Amino acid sequence: MQLNKSIAFGGLFIAMTLISGCQSNVFKREPVPEPRYVPTIILGEAQTLTILPTRVSCESALPMQCMLAKSAASGEIFQIPYDWIEGFSAVPGMEYQISVRPQVDENKQSLTGHWTLQNIISQRMVAMS
Secondary structure, eight states: OHHHHHHHHHHHHHHHHHHHHHHHHHHOOOOOOOOOOOOOEEEOOOEEEEEEEEEEEOSSSSOOEEEEEEETTTOOEEEEETTOEETOOOOTTEEEEEEEEEEEETTTTEEEEEEEEEEEEEEEEOOOO
16 A cells, blocks of 8 residues: 555656646747847937047047037037047047037937038148147
């Protein structure tokens, strides 16, 4: 009788293990990646910036050079990574006054940090000290 109980318990244990093993495969779902976000980029209002003749190390996680830009509207000086003005390549030692339009993520209604050059208004060589 004792042996039959052990066999019955062992059989029950094996059956439960097999069933739970099958269930984990049936209910196991493969991970589904989130949809890839693709922004819709539009251009904001034109602004005039002065690109200063010196470059500085960017305040970022990646080592890169930034241009210093001065807003004609506010007088604020800020950094723009070296290649973030589409259609514009600055030469060190040259000061530029340019017309640009900021690139805006239309869906999020936020600036991307990138710009598009409208035209170069003026440029001049600046003596570097």
